[in-house]
Amino acid sequence: MNNTFLILKQEYLKRVKKKSFIILTILMPLLIAGVYALVIYFSIKDDTQERTIAVYDESTLFLGEFEDQGATQYHFVPKEEYAELKGKLKGSGYYAVLYIPGNIYTNNQAQLTSEKQLPLELTEQIERKLSRFIENDKRQKVIDESGIPDLDERLNQARTSVRLNTLKLSESGETKKSSSVVAFIASYAMGIIIYFFVFMYGAMVMRSVMEEKKSRIIEVIISSVKPSQLMAGKIIGTALVGLTQVAIWVALGGIGLFVVQGLFAPETAQQMGQSLMEAQGGMNPAMAQAAEPNKVNEILEMIGNLNIPLILFAFVFYFLAGYLLYSSLLGAVGAAVDNDEDSQQMVFPVTFPLILSIMLLFPIAKNPEGPLAFWTSIIPFTSPVAMMARIPYGLPTWEILLSMALLVLATVGAIYAAAKIYRVGLLMYGKKVNLKELVKWLRYKN
Amino acid sequence: MELFEARNVEKVFASTKALSDVSISVKEQSIFGLLGPNGAGKTTLIRIINQITAPDKGEIFLEGRKMTRADISQIGYLPEERGLYKKMKIGDQAIYLAQLKGMSHGDAVRNLKKWFEKFDIMPWWHKKVEELSKGMQQKVQFITTVVHQPKLLIFDEPFSGFDPINANLLKEEILNLRNEGATIIFSTHNMGSVEELCDSIALINKSVKIEDGPTDAIREKYKSNIYDVRYRGQFADVEKALGVQYEIISHAETEKFNTLKIQYLNGNSNNDLIKALMPVVEISAFEEVIPSMNDVFIRAVQNANRK
Numbered sequence: 001m002n003n004t005f006l007i008l009k010q011e012y013l014k015r016v017k018k019k020s021f022i023i024l025t026i027l028m029p030l031l032i033a034g035v036y037a038l039v040i041y042f043s044i045k046d047d048t049q050e051r052t053i054a055v056y057d058e059s060t061l062f063l064g065e066f067e068d069q070g071a072t073q074y075h076f077v078p079k080e081e082y083a084e085l086k087g088k089l090k091g092s093g094y095y096a097v098l099y100i101p102g103n104i105y106t107n108n109q110a111q112l113t114s115e116k117q118l119p120l121e122l123t124e125q126i127e128r129k130l131s132r133f134i135e136n137d138k139r140q141k142v143i144d145e146s147g148i149p150d151l152d153e154r155l156n157q158a159r160t161s162v163r164l165n166t167l168k169l170s171e172s173g174e175t176k177k178s179s180s181v182v183a184f185i186a187s188y189a190m191g192i193i194i195y196f197f198v199f200m201y202g203a204m205v206m207r208s209v210m211e212e213k214k215s216r217i218i219e220v221i222i223s224s225v226k227p228s229q230l231m232a233g234k235i236i237g238t239a240l241v242g243l244t245q246v247a248i249w250v251a252l253g254g255i256g257l258f259v260v261q262g263l264f265a266p267e268t269a270q271q272m273g274q275s276l277m278e279a280q281g282g283m284n285p286a287m288a289q290a291a292e293p294n295k296v297n298e299i300l301e302m303i304g305n306l307n308i309p310l311i312l313f314a315f316v317f318y319f320l321a322g323y324l325l326y327s328s329l330l331g332a333v334g335a336a337v338d339n340d341e342d343s344q345q346m347v348f349p350v351t352f353p354l355i356l357s358i359m360l361l362f363p364i365a366k367n368p369e370g371p372l373a374f375w376t377s378i379i380p381f382t383s384p385v386a387m388m389a390r391i392p393y394g395l396p397t398w399e400i401l402l403s404m405a406l407l408v409l410a411t412v413g414a415i416y417a418a419a420k421i422y423r424v425g426l427l428m429y430g431k432k433v434n435l436k437e438l439v440k441w442l443r444y445k446n
Numbered sequence: 447m448e449l450f451e452a453r454n455v456e457k458v459f460a461s462t463k464a465l466s467d468v469s470i471s472v473k474e475q476s477i478f479g480l481l482g483p484n485g486a487g488k489t490t491l492i493r494i495i496n497q498i499t500a501p502d503k504g505e506i507f508l509e510g511r512k513m514t515r516a517d518i519s520q521i522g523y524l525p526e527e528r529g530l531y532k533k534m535k536i537g538d539q540a541i542y543l544a545q546l547k548g549m550s551h552g553d554a555v556r557n558l559k560k561w562f563e564k565f566d567i568m569p570w571w572h573k574k575v576e577e578l579s580k581g582m583q584q585k586v587q588f589i590t591t592v593v594h595q596p597k598l599l600i601f602d603e604p605f606s607g608f609d610p611i612n613a614n615l616l617k618e619e620i621l622n623l624r625n626e627g628a629t630i631i632f633s634t635h636n637m638g639s640v641e642e643l644c645d646s647i648a649l650i651n652k653s654v655k656i657e658d659g660p661t662d663a664i665r666e667k668y669k670s671n672i673y674d675v676r677y678r679g680q681f682a683d684v685e686k687a688l689g690v691q692y693e694i695i696s697h698a699e700t701e702k703f704n705t706l707k708i709q710y711l712n713g714n715s716n717n718d719l720i721k722a723l724m725p726v727v728e729i730s731a732f733e734e735v736i737p738s739m740n741d742v743f744i745r746a747v748q749n750a751n752r753k
Contacts, residue, residue, distance in 0.1 A: 010542055211531075212531075215532055216528060218523070219498070219525040220523065220587075220591075221543075221546065222498050222518075223497075224543070224547050315499075427498070444460075
């Protein structure tokens with residue numbers, strides 16, 4: 001036991017102190033967060049490119065109505081200049097030419113000409129300006145004609161925007177806000193993370209075994225400790241490295257979530273939503289309120305409504321069990337071969353179920369109730385990835401228990417077989433091994 | 447007193463027999479040579495002693511008790527195929543290996559410093575193994591074998607990879623260790639070092655022990671009535687005088703005297719030889735030839751294979 005601990009400590013410290021571990025652990029989440037931050041930043045950020053748009057207003061309704069917005073400026077031009085610009089924009093200094101026809105009131109059409117592909121944001125902005133002006137104008141006319149004094153206010157009150165909130169009925173009859181999109185993303189991410197971890201750390205164990213065998217230090221080591229202790233120390237030590245990494249990521253994720261929540265706290269978000277609306281050109285406040293009630297917070301709430309304790313528990317369980325299963329098998333492969341080429345040949349058949357499960361991850365996450373999802377999450381060699389992909393959707397307890405029980409059984413069996421192969425293989429040099437040979441080793445005595 | 451004993455050890459791998467009914471016993475504070483041709487089963491026996499593999503039959507004893515798992519901290523093993531963790535600093539590595547043999551961190555550091563200084567490699571304490579020369583790595587490996595002060599040391603070809611100077615240093619250290627109380631099992635194909643170091647030996651051939659006992663006694667046993675005779679006179683006279691009673695193995699002449707190597711046939715005695723030679727030449731020296739370990743090895747193995 002003492003020896004197992006020494007080996008465990010050695011393996012753990014060796015890896016945790018490595019530069020690559022620190023880089024991966026700290027930089028990865030920062031990188032991911034950074035990419036998301038950039039995407040969000042660019043989508044929220046005002047368009048800063050300076051553009052001047054020439055406007056020829058045939059209808060003469062909009063003179064003075066086009067306020068400059070952000071970096072986009074509107075410049076009204078007479079008909080002659082418009083005709084000229086329409087033929088040749090280059091060198092004029094204008095980004096685009098807007099033509100508002102005289103019949104816009106009845107036809108609801110205008111024309112924007114440019115040499116470039118126009119950004120969606122710009123066209124939407126202009127559309128909004130035009131529609132809103134005409135709409136408000138028509139509305140005012142109706143109000144004036146009707147002679148009803150507070151019609152304006154009453155119409156405002158009648159304005160309605162319905163949002164569809166999806167709820168999930170739990171077994172106890174509670175309802176929670178859920179989102180199938182959030183569950184899908186969570187399940188897909190879980191599956192990938194498990195795959196990544198099991199593969200990465202399993203391969204780490206294998207390389208570590210191979211290194212000891214190749215450098216021939218193995219004979220000295222196993223004259224001090226039992227091969228089973230060596231293997232146990234190695235596997236547990238590496239698992240702790242993985243858990244350390246997860247713990248750091250969870251902590252960083254928690255901090256990140258906290259920060260995001262702070263940024264998008266209800267009041268701030270409301271303000272932001274409003275200012276956004278106002279900026280987009282005088283939408284009335286009632287509508288603004290109805291339209292943007294804090295999307296970010298809602299997503300956060302939906303994440304919160306996933307069964308986080310269950311997911312975390314399942315994650316740790318499937319990570320550990322899947323890792324134990326594959327790392328013991330890969331450790332046995334590392335012991336059986338004595339060069340890299342042979343190891344690659346052996347690694348593929350051993351890890352095939354894992355690779356298969358990641359290939360099936362998309363269909364599983366898309367249809368978590370189907371037979372494919374069911375069987376892959378019950379069969380032990382694919383269940384670590386497949387089950388993690390299903391759990392965010394919520395599953396019957398018996399399925400989870402069955403899957404876990406089978407995985408534990410398979411893991412115990414794999415460890416037993418791997419220990420035998422490991423013992424025989426460690427001191428076997430210069431022999432090309434195949435699966436048949438490995439099966440023979442299983443029958444060897446000590 | 448016997449420090450180590452193996453009784454009737456047998457081991458079969460798949461279909462090949464590695465050891466059949468091998469017994470050896472090693473006296474405390476002695477150097478024991480474990481000899482045999484390649485593939486005879488020496489390494490298997492060594493691995494059984496180290497409890498890397500278990501024997502199919504037979505038992506092993508340390509200080510008269512049946513050996514248990516805990517006893518392996520009493521053994522230091524230098525395998526023939528050396529190796530260390532390439533990326534690890536040698537100081538850390540030596541401490542780790544000593545701890546695996548049951549030493550505390552403090553004791554390990556203290557003892558290691560002593561040895562590193564003795565072998566003049568203290569400046570390399572913080573270097574990685576891959577930065578060291580092969581000879582230096584061998585020294586580190588030797589130190590990690592002996593640092594936990596084991597009662598039983600097993601050296602498998604300890605001199606391979608050492609230059610003559612360092613080999614000599616190592617030889618002295620091995621003798622020192624023996625004199626300080628360690629018992630040593632020493633496996634090698636270098637018969638010269640067996641003669642120099644081993645108090646007793648066992649010879650294994652094709653999984654069977656074919657010879658064992660004190661080194662001197664075994665060499666004595668393999669004497670075959672061969673004598674060196676130094677004389678002054680004519681070789682032709684000698685040849686005539688000896689006739690068919692003796693077989694002349696070799697003959698050499700120098701300015702001062704001639705040397706003759708002969709084998710007695712038909713149960714002649716020393717006096718018979720002197721009687722035959724005295725009339726024709728002047729005998730200046732006369733000595734029975736004790737076979738070298740090399741000869742013993744070759745003859746013992748050839749005899750065994752002939753059977």
